[in-house]
Every structure is written in C-alpha cells, then in structure tokens.
Amino acid sequence: MTYATCLACxxxxxxxxxxxxxxxxxxxxxxxxxxxxxxxxxxxTRERIEAGPRSIWRYIDFLPVDEDFIVDLxxxxxxxxxxxxLAERLGMRELWIKNDTCNPSWSFKxxxxxxxxxxxxxxxxxxxxxxxxxxxxxxxxxxxxxxxxDAIVFIPHDLEAGKVLGSAIYNPTIVSVxxxxxxxxxxxxxxxxxxxxxxxxxxxxxxxxxxxRTLAYEVAExxxxxxxxxxxxxxxxxxLFTKIHKxxxxxxxxxxxxxxxxxxxxAQAEGCSPITTAWRNETTNIRPxxxxxxxKSLAIGNPADGYYALKTMKRTDGGSTAVTDPEVVEGxxxxxxxxxxxxxxxxxxxxxxxxxxxETGQIDPDETTVAFITGGGLKTAxxxxxxxxxxxxxxxxxxxxxDAFAEAPQAVGVGD
Amino acid sequence: MATRRVRFTFEGDAVKxxxxxxxxxxxxxxxxxxxxxxxxxxxxxxxxLDGDHDEIDRxxxxxxAKGVRIDPVAGDVVES
Numbered sequence: 001m002t003y004a005t006c007l008a009c010x011x012x013x014x015x016x017x018x019x020x021x022x023x024x025x026x027x028x029x030x031x032x033x034x035x036x037x038x039x040x041x042x043x044x045t046r047e048r049i050e051a052g053p054r055s056i057w058r059y060i061d062f063l064p065v066d067e068d069f070i071v072d073l074x075x076x077x078x079x080x081x082x083x084x085x086l087a088e089r090l091g092m093r094e095l096w097i098k099n100d101t102c103n104p105s106w107s108f109k110x111x112x113x114x115x116x117x118x119x120x121x122x123x124x125x126x127x128x129x130x131x132x133x134x135x136x137x138x139x140x141x142x143x144x145x146x147x148x149x150d151a152i153v154f155i156p157h158d159l160e161a162g163k164v165l166g167s168a169i170y171n172p173t174i175v176s177v178x179x180x181x182x183x184x185x186x187x188x189x190x191x192x193x194x195x196x197x198x199x200x201x202x203x204x205x206x207x208x209x210x211x212x213r214t215l216a217y218e219v220a221e222x223x224x225x226x227x228x229x230x231x232x233x234x235x236x237x238x239x240l241f242t243k244i245h246k247x248x249x250x251x252x253x254x255x256x257x258x259x260x261x262x263x264x265x266x267a268q269a270e271g272c273s274p275i276t277t278a279w280r281n282e283t284t285n286i287r288p289x290x291x292x293x294x295x296k297s298l299a300i301g302n303p304a305d306g307y308y309a310l311k312t313m314k315r316t317d318g319g320s321t322a323v324t325d326p327e328v329v330e331g332x333x334x335x336x337x338x339x340x341x342x343x344x345x346x347x348x349x350x351x352x353x354x355x356x357x358x359e360t361g362q363i364d365p366d367e368t369t370v371a372f373i374t375g376g377g378l379k380t381a382x383x384x385x386x387x388x389x390x391x392x393x394x395x396x397x398x399x400x401x402x403d404a405f406a407e408a409p410q411a412v413g414v415g416d
Numbered sequence: 417m418a419t420r421r422v423r424f425t426f427e428g429d430a431v432k433x434x435x436x437x438x439x440x441x442x443x444x445x446x447x448x449x450x451x452x453x454x455x456x457x458x459x460x461x462x463x464x465l466d467g468d469h470d471e472i473d474r475x476x477x478x479x480x481a482k483g484v485r486i487d488p489v490a491g492d493v494v495e496s
Contacts, residue, residue: 011451022490023421023489023490026450027450027451028421028450028451028462028464028489029451030490109495130495131493131494131495132494132495132496133494133495133496134496135495135496136495136496154494156494181494182486182487184494185487185488185492185493185494186486186488188493188494189488189489189490189493190420192493199493201493201495202490202493205490236495236496237491237492237495285453285455285458285460287425287427287458288425288485288487296496297495297496298496299496300491300492300494300495301492302423302425302485302487302491302492303491303492304490304491304492305491306491346496375496
C-alpha cells in the first residue's frame with residue numbers, strides 16, 4: 001500500500017484527493033503528493049530497502065503507487081561511478097557521476113514515467129500520453145508497451161525522423177502537430193482537460209515528478225548511506241533539480257542518513273537559461289525565453305518549476321550556471337574521454353556547468369560532489385559527430401600502417 | 417461554454433496596457449485573475465477565462481497580437 005495521502009497545493013496548501021489533478025482549483029498553484037510521514041517512518045529501514053529489487057521499486061514505500069499496479073521495466077539502480085580522472089582534470093578531490101544513461105530507454109525520464117504510468121494504471125487510465133521531442137516520448141511509448149496500455153505521443157511537425165524512431169519502435173500513435181512549439185503546448189494542455197488520457201507531465205504530473213526523488217535515494221545509498229555535500233544537476237522545467245534535493249531531505253528526515261547540508265547547483269545552456277538568468281539577477285521572476293541551443297532536452301523556455309528551483313538554490317546556498325554550446329560539446333567529450341560515459345547534450349551541460357561552478361567559486365573542489373548525467377549520447381549524436389576522432393586510413397600492409405601511424409596526429413600518445 | 421486557464425507574461429510597454437480589462441470589454445469573455453506579480457517592466461498574471469470556445473480563442477489571439485506571451489498555466493508541457 002502507498003503512504004500517499006492526498007495532493008496538496010504548493011502555494012496555498014489546500015488538499016485534494018489522489019486523482020488526475022495538477023493545478024489547485026483555488027489559486028492555480030501546482031499540486032504535489034503529500035504522504036503519511038509517520039507511516040513511512042514506522043516502516044522504512046536501511047535493511048528493508050537493501051532487501052528490495054535493484055530498481056526504483058526498492059523505494060516503493062516513498063512512492064505514490066500501490067504494488068499491484070507497478071509497470072516494471074527495471075528502471076533505476078543505475079551506476080554511481082567514482083570519477084577520479086575527471087576529478088583530476090577539474091582539480092577536484094571527490095567527484096561521482098550518477099549515470100542515468102543506463103535506464104531502459106536511456107534517460108532519467110524512465111524514473112518519472114515509471115511512477116506516472118503505474119499511478120495512471122491505478123487510476124484506471126487505459127492510455128498514456130505526452131508531448132515530447134524525444135526522451136519523454138521514448139519512455140512513455142516503452143512503458144505503455146510494457147503495461148499493455150495505449151500510447152499517444154504529440155510531436156512538433158518538424159521533428160527529425162531519427163528522434164521519432166526511439167518512440168515509433170514501440171508502436172504508439174504519433175500525432176505530428178503542424179504548428180509552433182507553443183501550439184503543441186496549448187493543444188496538449190487542452191486535450192489533457194478534455195480526454196480521459198493520462199498525460200504524464202500534465203494531468204498526472206504530481207505523481208510523475210515524484211519519480212525523480214529516487215535519484216537522490218540511490219545516490220545516498222550508493223555512497224554508503226550518506227548525502228554528498230554538493231550536487232550539480234541539469235535544469236529544464238526545474239522539477240528534477242528540486243526533487244533531487246527533496247529526496248536527500250527525506251532520507252535525512254527518516255533517519256536513513258545523517259543530516260548533511262547538500263548544496264544544489266543547477267546547470268543550463270546559455271541558449272535556454274531562464275532559471276540561471278533569474279538567479280544571476282537575484283529575482284524569482286522568471287522571464288520566458290525562446291530556446292536556441294543544441295541541448296534540446298533542456299530547451300524549456302517557460303519552466304514550470306523554475307521558481308521552486310530558485311528557492312532550492314537559495315535555501316541550500318547553491319548556485320546556477322549557464323554554458324555555451326561549444327562548452328556543452330567539450331563537456332560531453334571530457335566525460336567520455338575521462339570516464340567512458342557517453343552522455344547526451346544535457347550531460348555536456350552538467351559537466352561544463354560543473355567546471356564553470358568550480359571556476360566561479362560556486363563549488364568547493366574539496367567537497368564530495370555528485371554530477372547527474374541524465375541521458376545517453378546516441379540520442380544527440382549530431383551534436384558531437386563533427387568533433388570526434390577520425391579514423392586513420394591505411395592499406396592492409398604493415399608498411400602502410402607504420403607510415404600512416406607515424407604521421408597521424410590521432411596516434412599521438414598511443415604507446416606500445 | 418468553455419474555461420481556459422492561462423498565464424499572461426508582459427514585457428516592456430505591454431505592462432502599461434490594460435489588456436485584461438480590454439479582453440472583458442471587447443470580447444464576450446469573463447476574466448478571473450488568480451495569481452499575479454507585476455513589476456515596472458515585467459509581469460505575469462495567471463487567470464481563468466470563461467466563455468464560448470471560439471470567443472476565447474479570438475480573445476487570446478488578440479492578446480497575443482498585443483505582444484503578450486500566453487502559456488498554459490502549468491508552463492511548457494512539451495518536454496524532450
């Protein structure tokens with residue numbers, strides 16, 4: 001049984017039943033799942049969690065889902081890698097990489113969609129829906145297939161064919177909307193009100209967002225039941241960022257880890273950095289922007305949880321960064337070359353943001369730091385294809401190889 | 417009849433115009449403000465619009481033509 005008790009407005013605190021609702025009827029503030037904390041406290045122990053499955057479902061006591069309704073693709077329990085070579089390159093003492101590229105559809109969206117699809121099934125929905133340009137649609141389509149539910153995915157009409165494939169293979173209904181990005185936004189918001197579909201990030205968004213907390217739970221457990229002192233995470237809507245912090249707070253509240261302040265540092269691409277801009281201008285008023293960056297998975301110009309991300313930064317003595325597109329590519333390359341992890345552009349934003357945070361004094365290089373890598377590199381291969389090592393052409397003879405190898409700049413540093 | 421919940425974002429000169437008053441005056445639409453934060457050169461207003469579906473669409477197109485950004489109340493819903 002779940003310990004979720006109701007939905008509560010983050011602004012006015014009014015409570016609503018655990019239904020497909022996402023906005024407070026009174027003040028239009030966002031709704032969030034509330035829990036029976038005493039119930040959770042009486043049940044959870046480190047031993048109980050450690051005995052659970054090697055997936056996000058080891059944390060089911062913290063999630064708004066009953067066990068009978070789980071849609072299980074074995075999401076989560078992704079590697080936490082000690083990044084010694086990258087730490088050395090950045091001048092850090094202890095850096096860890098949470099590698100969420102290892103999820104079933106190769107991004108952290110599987111965490112949120114696993115929870116949203118399970119709750120949707122519990123609420124009696126037969127159809128999962130979303131508006132997406134990539135990762136979210138992939139995950140919704142995969143989870144619907146796994147659950148035997150229908151899936152309907154809305155995409156902008158000009159989305160590249162390669163990005164559609166990662167969803168199309170699961171055979172959802174794909175609707176290509178002939179209009180601007182804003183038109184897709186509006187259409188889906190209206191449909192969420194009019195159709196009995198579970199739009200994972202609209203009418204079941206309160207449940208969906210809860211899945212991100214499992215990132216913090218896993219990191220704390222994988223660090224040996226402790227929280228890091230500093231976190232760098234990418235920001236699109238800002239939801240992931242705030243929920244990671246909430247996850248660490250909850251583990252502290254339930255006595256699973258010691259009370260340690262965790263400083264939260266956000267990372268955005270300069271071409272879509274409304275949250276970082278507000279942070280730098282010392283305001284909580286976020287000015288929407290038209291995204292223009294290669295980091296498409298972070299390209300949310302009007303972030304729903306940006307205000308809360310700013311509050312989290314302030315509360316944790318954190319910070320915020322914005323990096324250029326060339327820095328994003330450098331970040332992807334640094335992570336791949338130092339640690340063997342191929343991240344999508346959001347990961348490049350995180351690593352470049354980490355470097356910027358060190359340079360600007362927002363991060364203490366001597367404190368334990370975790371950087372969150374949220375999606376796999378093959379999703380955004382176009383961003384780096386021009387920047388990677390080219391093959392050395394040779395004939396099939398030893399002489400040809402020796403001649404070419406001696407001349408090739410790519411061979412520099414290759415020893416016997 | 418339909419109800420629409422939207423967020424208007426005003427920048428620059430648009431802040432000075434009585435846009436919401438004019439929506440109620442020019443169109444058969446009832447406006448109901450629920451949250452707002454307005455500074456001298458920037459502001460946002462979250463409001464509910466009640467009226468005929470097509471009339472709301474016309475009113476929103478008119479507001480947009482005034483240079484006001486209109487978003488769903490929950491922010492961007494198109495994610496990567």
